[in-house]
Amino acid sequence: MPWSDEFVLGIESIDTQHRWLVEATNRLYDQIESQQPDTKVVGEILEGLVDYTMNHFILEEDLFNRLGYPESEAHKREHDSFTNQAMKLLLDFDGGEPVTEDTMEFLKAWLIHHILRVDKAYVPFLKANGVV
Known part of the structure; x- marks a missing residue:
């Protein structure tokens, strides 16, 4: 999934x-598509994705709370849903389940939807409140 200006x-x-x-999602994809995926590396990438995503959500939610973003609760529900799914993926992997192409499609689709639809919706509000 290449980075795009959009x-x-x-x-x-x-x-x-x-x-x-x-x-990180691309690194995970490259690893699981390789001839011999390194499960240690896959696990490290998954853990990193979960940790980083949670920290990213905290940053967004802190901005929402400080600025009084009116759609904060709905946005937080999206974050919570993804966090639960990502934790399940990590626990399944730790339990011996492989990371599949379906997992990658889920991650890709979620990132695209969340950035292009859900996150773009808050941009005018944040910018109107001085966030750049």
């Missing part, structure tokens, strides 16, 4: 985090 929100800290998430 993912850019114009809020530097969030764009930097989104780029990292896309790159």
